[in-house]
Amino acid sequence: MAKEMKKIMITGSVGQIGSELTMALREKYGNDNVLATGHRTQPSPELRDSGPFEFINVSKRETIEEVVKKYNIDTIYHLSAILSGVGEKNPKLCWDVNMNGTYNILEAAIDNDMTRIFIPSSIAAFGPETPLDNTPQETILRPKTMYGVTKVAGELLCDYYVKRFGLDVRGCRYPGIISYETLPGGGTTDYAVAIYFEAVKYKNYTCFVREDTRLPMMYMPDCLKAALDLMEADSSRLKHYSDFNVTAMSFSAGELAAEIRKHIPEFVCEYEPDFRQEIADSWPNSLDDSAAREEWGWEPSYDLAAMTKDMLEVLSKRHQEGKLDYERTKSL
Ligand code: AKB
Secondary structure, eight states: OOOOOOOEEEESTTSHHHHHHHHHHHHHHOGGGEEEEESSSOOOHHHHHSSOEEEOOTTSHHHHHHHHHHHTOOEEEEOOOOOHHHHHHOHHHHHIIIIIHHHHHHHHHHHTTOSEEEOOEEGGGOOTTSOSSSBOSSOOOOOSSHHHHHHHHHHHHHHHHHHHHOOOEEOEEEOEEEOSSSOOOSOSTTHHHHHHHHHHHTSEEEESSOTTOEEEEEEHHHHHHHHHHHHHSOGGGOSOOSOEEOOSEEEEHHHHHHHHHTTOTTOEEEEOOOTHHHHHHTSOSOBOOHHHHHHHOOOOOOOHHHHHHHHHHHHHHHHHTTOOOOOOOOOO
Protein backbone atom coordinates (compact mmCIF):
# COMPACT_ATOMS: atom_id res chain seq x y z
CA MET A 1 0.00 0.00 0.00
CA ALA A 2 1.36 3.45 -0.89
CA LYS A 3 2.55 5.42 2.12
CA GLU A 4 0.21 8.31 2.79
CA MET A 5 1.78 11.64 1.91
CA LYS A 6 2.49 14.04 4.75
CA LYS A 7 0.62 17.34 4.78
CA ILE A 8 3.07 19.77 6.30
CA MET A 9 2.62 23.31 7.58
CA ILE A 10 5.48 25.67 8.43
CA THR A 11 5.00 28.73 10.60
CA GLY A 12 7.53 31.56 10.28
CA SER A 13 8.22 30.53 6.67
CA VAL A 14 9.35 34.03 5.70
CA GLY A 15 12.06 34.05 8.40
CA GLN A 16 15.72 33.07 8.23
CA ILE A 17 15.31 29.32 8.86
CA GLY A 18 11.70 29.04 7.69
CA SER A 19 12.36 30.35 4.18
CA GLU A 20 15.03 27.73 3.47
CA LEU A 21 13.33 24.92 5.40
CA THR A 22 10.17 25.44 3.32
CA MET A 23 12.10 24.93 0.09
CA ALA A 24 13.92 21.88 1.51
CA LEU A 25 10.63 20.32 2.62
CA ARG A 26 8.96 21.07 -0.73
CA GLU A 27 11.88 19.39 -2.46
CA LYS A 28 11.59 16.33 -0.20
CA TYR A 29 7.82 15.93 0.16
CA GLY A 30 6.40 17.70 -2.90
CA ASN A 31 5.47 21.37 -3.37
CA ASP A 32 1.73 20.94 -2.87
CA ASN A 33 2.22 19.03 0.39
CA VAL A 34 4.02 21.89 2.15
CA LEU A 35 1.98 24.89 3.26
CA ALA A 36 4.13 27.94 4.06
CA THR A 37 2.62 30.43 6.49
CA GLY A 38 3.71 33.84 7.65
CA HIS A 39 2.41 36.73 9.70
CA ARG A 40 2.71 40.02 7.82
CA THR A 41 5.90 40.00 5.74
CA GLN A 42 5.28 39.23 2.09
CA PRO A 43 6.88 35.95 0.96
CA SER A 44 9.62 35.97 -1.68
CA PRO A 45 8.45 35.11 -5.22
CA GLU A 46 10.23 31.74 -4.86
CA LEU A 47 8.30 30.86 -1.71
CA ARG A 48 4.98 32.20 -3.02
CA ASP A 49 5.16 30.59 -6.44
CA SER A 50 6.46 27.16 -5.48
CA GLY A 51 3.55 26.05 -3.30
CA PRO A 52 0.66 27.16 -1.07
CA PHE A 53 1.06 30.18 1.21
CA GLU A 54 -1.29 31.62 3.87
CA PHE A 55 -1.10 34.41 6.43
CA ILE A 56 -1.81 33.41 10.05
CA ASN A 57 -1.15 34.83 13.52
CA VAL A 58 0.18 32.08 15.77
CA SER A 59 -1.01 33.87 18.90
CA LYS A 60 -4.60 33.68 17.52
CA ARG A 61 -5.67 30.05 17.66
CA GLU A 62 -8.53 30.41 15.18
CA THR A 63 -6.19 31.52 12.39
CA ILE A 64 -4.16 28.30 12.86
CA GLU A 65 -7.30 26.11 12.98
CA GLU A 66 -8.62 27.55 9.74
CA VAL A 67 -5.58 26.64 7.63
CA VAL A 68 -4.95 23.32 9.43
CA LYS A 69 -8.46 22.20 8.43
CA LYS A 70 -8.35 23.71 4.96
CA TYR A 71 -5.12 21.86 4.06
CA ASN A 72 -5.68 18.74 6.19
CA ILE A 73 -2.36 19.31 7.99
CA ASP A 74 -0.80 16.42 9.95
CA THR A 75 2.74 17.71 10.55
CA ILE A 76 3.92 21.15 11.70
CA TYR A 77 7.35 22.81 11.75
CA HIS A 78 6.77 25.73 14.12
CA LEU A 79 9.45 28.29 13.32
CA SER A 80 7.81 31.60 14.11
CA ALA A 81 9.39 33.31 17.11
CA ILE A 82 10.57 36.66 18.42
CA LEU A 83 14.35 36.37 18.88
CA SER A 84 16.52 37.46 21.80
CA GLY A 85 17.38 41.05 20.83
CA VAL A 86 13.88 42.11 19.80
CA GLY A 87 12.53 40.12 22.75
CA GLU A 88 14.46 42.35 25.17
CA LYS A 89 13.12 45.45 23.44
CA ASN A 90 9.56 44.09 23.56
CA PRO A 91 9.22 41.32 26.18
CA LYS A 92 5.42 41.36 26.05
CA LEU A 93 5.34 40.66 22.34
CA CYS A 94 8.01 37.97 22.84
CA TRP A 95 5.88 36.19 25.46
CA ASP A 96 2.74 36.50 23.34
CA VAL A 97 4.22 35.16 20.09
CA ASN A 98 6.54 32.54 21.59
CA MET A 99 4.43 31.17 24.45
CA ASN A 100 0.90 31.55 23.13
CA GLY A 101 2.11 30.54 19.68
CA THR A 102 3.68 27.32 20.98
CA TYR A 103 0.65 26.53 23.15
CA ASN A 104 -1.74 27.12 20.23
CA ILE A 105 0.30 24.91 17.90
CA LEU A 106 0.38 22.08 20.47
CA GLU A 107 -3.36 22.36 21.10
CA ALA A 108 -4.13 22.44 17.36
CA ALA A 109 -1.96 19.33 16.98
CA ILE A 110 -3.94 17.44 19.64
CA ASP A 111 -7.34 18.54 18.37
CA ASN A 112 -6.53 17.61 14.78
CA ASP A 113 -4.81 14.25 15.52
CA MET A 114 -1.50 15.31 14.05
CA THR A 115 1.33 12.83 13.72
CA ARG A 116 4.47 14.90 14.40
CA ILE A 117 5.48 18.45 15.40
CA PHE A 118 8.87 20.20 15.28
CA ILE A 119 9.39 23.10 17.70
CA PRO A 120 12.98 24.31 17.96
CA SER A 121 14.55 25.60 21.15
CA SER A 122 17.80 27.58 21.34
CA ILE A 123 21.05 28.09 23.24
CA ALA A 124 19.08 30.97 24.77
CA ALA A 125 17.59 28.36 27.13
CA PHE A 126 20.91 28.51 29.02
CA GLY A 127 22.01 31.26 31.36
CA PRO A 128 25.01 32.58 33.29
CA GLU A 129 24.85 29.77 35.87
CA THR A 130 25.07 27.09 33.12
CA PRO A 131 28.55 25.54 32.58
CA LEU A 132 30.04 27.61 29.73
CA ASP A 133 32.19 25.03 27.98
CA ASN A 134 30.88 21.85 26.41
CA THR A 135 27.51 22.61 28.03
CA PRO A 136 25.87 19.28 28.92
CA GLN A 137 22.48 18.09 27.67
CA GLU A 138 21.11 17.99 31.21
CA THR A 139 22.09 21.21 32.96
CA ILE A 140 20.98 24.41 34.70
CA LEU A 141 18.36 26.32 32.67
CA ARG A 142 18.04 29.78 34.19
CA PRO A 143 18.03 32.22 31.22
CA LYS A 144 17.98 35.97 31.83
CA THR A 145 16.19 37.01 28.63
CA MET A 146 12.46 36.81 27.86
CA TYR A 147 13.33 34.84 24.71
CA GLY A 148 15.25 32.34 26.87
CA VAL A 149 12.39 32.12 29.37
CA THR A 150 9.97 31.27 26.52
CA LYS A 151 12.40 28.70 25.15
CA VAL A 152 12.76 26.87 28.49
CA ALA A 153 9.01 27.03 29.09
CA GLY A 154 8.45 25.85 25.51
CA GLU A 155 10.73 22.83 26.02
CA LEU A 156 8.88 21.93 29.23
CA LEU A 157 5.50 22.39 27.56
CA CYS A 158 6.50 20.16 24.64
CA ASP A 159 7.72 17.43 26.99
CA TYR A 160 4.45 17.74 28.90
CA TYR A 161 2.43 17.14 25.71
CA VAL A 162 4.62 14.13 24.90
CA LYS A 163 4.09 12.54 28.33
CA ARG A 164 0.53 13.64 29.03
CA PHE A 165 -1.07 13.31 25.56
CA GLY A 166 1.37 11.07 23.65
CA LEU A 167 1.95 13.82 21.04
CA ASP A 168 5.13 13.28 19.00
CA VAL A 169 6.89 16.64 19.50
CA ARG A 170 10.57 17.03 18.65
CA GLY A 171 13.05 19.88 18.77
CA CYS A 172 16.65 20.89 19.18
CA ARG A 173 18.48 23.74 20.86
CA TYR A 174 19.82 25.61 17.84
CA PRO A 175 22.99 27.68 18.19
CA GLY A 176 23.48 30.83 16.06
CA ILE A 177 22.52 30.05 12.45
CA ILE A 178 24.52 31.51 9.56
CA SER A 179 23.06 31.77 6.06
CA TYR A 180 22.98 33.92 2.92
CA GLU A 181 19.34 33.70 1.69
CA THR A 182 17.25 35.46 4.35
CA LEU A 183 18.72 37.71 7.02
CA PRO A 184 17.92 36.83 10.65
CA GLY A 185 15.64 39.26 12.44
CA GLY A 186 16.66 40.62 15.79
CA GLY A 187 18.82 37.93 17.38
CA THR A 188 22.05 38.19 19.35
CA THR A 189 23.99 35.95 16.95
CA ASP A 190 23.03 38.12 13.94
CA TYR A 191 26.54 39.68 13.88
CA ALA A 192 27.90 36.36 12.58
CA VAL A 193 25.69 36.75 9.49
CA ALA A 194 25.98 40.52 8.98
CA ILE A 195 29.79 40.35 9.08
CA TYR A 196 29.88 38.32 5.84
CA PHE A 197 27.52 40.67 3.97
CA GLU A 198 29.41 43.76 5.13
CA ALA A 199 32.84 42.23 4.46
CA VAL A 200 31.78 41.65 0.84
CA LYS A 201 29.92 44.93 0.34
CA TYR A 202 31.87 47.47 2.45
CA LYS A 203 35.12 45.68 3.43
CA ASN A 204 34.49 46.72 7.02
CA TYR A 205 32.08 45.88 9.83
CA THR A 206 31.31 47.21 13.29
CA CYS A 207 30.46 44.23 15.46
CA PHE A 208 28.01 44.61 18.36
CA VAL A 209 29.79 42.10 20.59
CA ARG A 210 33.42 42.05 21.84
CA GLU A 211 36.19 40.41 19.84
CA ASP A 212 36.58 37.60 22.41
CA THR A 213 32.85 36.67 22.43
CA ARG A 214 32.65 32.96 21.69
CA LEU A 215 29.38 31.23 20.82
CA PRO A 216 28.25 27.93 19.27
CA MET A 217 27.20 28.32 15.62
CA MET A 218 25.91 26.33 12.64
CA TYR A 219 25.72 26.80 8.86
CA MET A 220 22.25 26.67 7.29
CA PRO A 221 22.68 23.33 5.44
CA ASP A 222 23.40 21.67 8.80
CA CYS A 223 20.49 23.49 10.43
CA LEU A 224 18.11 22.10 7.80
CA LYS A 225 19.66 18.65 8.11
CA ALA A 226 19.10 18.69 11.89
CA ALA A 227 15.38 19.46 11.47
CA LEU A 228 14.84 16.91 8.68
CA ASP A 229 16.87 14.13 10.36
CA LEU A 230 15.31 14.60 13.80
CA MET A 231 11.81 14.53 12.30
CA GLU A 232 12.64 11.29 10.43
CA ALA A 233 14.34 9.64 13.42
CA ASP A 234 13.05 6.33 14.74
CA SER A 235 10.98 7.25 17.82
CA SER A 236 12.00 4.08 19.66
CA ARG A 237 15.58 5.41 19.81
CA LEU A 238 14.67 8.79 21.30
CA LYS A 239 15.14 9.37 25.02
CA HIS A 240 14.84 13.14 24.62
CA TYR A 241 12.18 14.98 22.64
CA SER A 242 12.27 18.73 22.29
CA ASP A 243 15.56 19.80 23.85
CA PHE A 244 18.45 18.17 21.97
CA ASN A 245 21.70 20.14 22.13
CA VAL A 246 23.03 20.46 18.56
CA THR A 247 26.12 22.31 17.40
CA ALA A 248 28.58 22.41 14.53
CA MET A 249 31.36 24.83 15.53
CA SER A 250 32.36 27.46 18.08
CA PHE A 251 34.36 30.60 17.37
CA SER A 252 34.96 34.06 18.75
CA ALA A 253 33.98 37.16 16.79
CA GLY A 254 37.71 37.86 16.34
CA GLU A 255 38.35 34.36 14.94
CA LEU A 256 35.45 34.83 12.52
CA ALA A 257 36.90 38.13 11.29
CA ALA A 258 40.34 36.48 10.91
CA GLU A 259 38.83 33.67 8.82
CA ILE A 260 37.14 36.22 6.54
CA ARG A 261 40.47 38.09 6.18
CA LYS A 262 42.01 34.93 4.68
CA HIS A 263 39.72 35.61 1.68
CA ILE A 264 39.40 39.42 1.90
CA PRO A 265 42.76 40.64 3.34
CA GLU A 266 41.69 44.31 3.46
CA PHE A 267 38.63 43.55 5.65
CA VAL A 268 38.57 45.58 8.88
CA CYS A 269 36.40 44.64 11.85
CA GLU A 270 35.76 47.01 14.76
CA TYR A 271 33.96 46.19 17.98
CA GLU A 272 31.32 48.36 19.67
CA PRO A 273 29.37 46.14 22.08
CA ASP A 274 25.73 47.07 22.74
CA PHE A 275 23.04 45.54 25.00
CA ARG A 276 23.37 42.20 23.21
CA GLN A 277 26.84 41.70 24.77
CA GLU A 278 25.27 40.77 28.09
CA ILE A 279 22.99 38.28 26.36
CA ALA A 280 25.92 36.72 24.49
CA ASP A 281 27.93 36.52 27.72
CA SER A 282 25.11 34.53 29.35
CA TRP A 283 25.17 31.85 26.61
CA PRO A 284 27.59 28.91 26.30
CA ASN A 285 30.93 28.91 24.47
CA SER A 286 30.35 25.40 23.16
CA LEU A 287 27.85 22.54 23.50
CA ASP A 288 27.98 18.81 24.15
CA ASP A 289 25.63 17.35 21.52
CA SER A 290 26.38 13.67 22.16
CA ALA A 291 22.72 12.83 22.96
CA ALA A 292 21.69 13.99 19.46
CA ARG A 293 24.58 12.03 17.94
CA GLU A 294 23.64 8.86 19.81
CA GLU A 295 19.85 9.01 19.56
CA TRP A 296 19.38 10.11 15.93
CA GLY A 297 22.82 10.15 14.34
CA TRP A 298 23.36 13.91 14.30
CA GLU A 299 26.56 14.91 12.49
CA PRO A 300 27.26 18.36 11.05
CA SER A 301 29.20 18.83 7.81
CA TYR A 302 30.50 22.40 7.99
CA ASP A 303 33.23 23.93 10.13
CA LEU A 304 34.27 27.62 10.18
CA ALA A 305 36.66 27.33 7.21
CA ALA A 306 34.21 25.44 4.95
CA MET A 307 31.31 27.72 5.86
CA THR A 308 33.32 30.91 5.28
CA LYS A 309 34.53 29.75 1.87
CA ASP A 310 30.96 28.94 0.81
CA MET A 311 29.38 32.13 2.25
CA LEU A 312 31.97 34.38 0.59
CA GLU A 313 31.77 32.62 -2.76
CA VAL A 314 27.99 33.06 -2.93
CA LEU A 315 27.92 36.63 -1.62
CA SER A 316 30.87 37.83 -3.75
CA LYS A 317 29.24 36.43 -6.90
CA ARG A 318 25.99 38.19 -6.02
CA HIS A 319 27.86 41.44 -5.35
CA GLN A 320 29.72 41.26 -8.68
CA GLU A 321 26.41 40.74 -10.48
CA GLY A 322 24.89 43.73 -8.65
CA LYS A 323 22.43 41.46 -6.85
CA LEU A 324 23.59 41.71 -3.24
CA ASP A 325 20.46 43.00 -1.58
CA TYR A 326 21.82 44.26 1.75
CA GLU A 327 21.71 47.57 3.60
CA ARG A 328 23.51 48.37 6.83
CA THR A 329 21.03 48.60 9.70
CA LYS A 330 21.28 50.70 12.83
CA SER A 331 21.21 49.08 16.27
CA LEU A 332 17.95 47.37 17.24
C1 AKB B 1 19.24 34.68 18.77
O1 AKB B 1 20.39 35.16 18.70
O2 AKB B 1 18.34 35.17 19.46
C2 AKB B 1 18.97 33.41 18.01
C3 AKB B 1 19.19 32.21 18.85
C4 AKB B 1 20.55 31.81 19.25
O3 AKB B 1 18.25 31.55 19.21
N1 AKB B 1 19.81 33.35 16.85
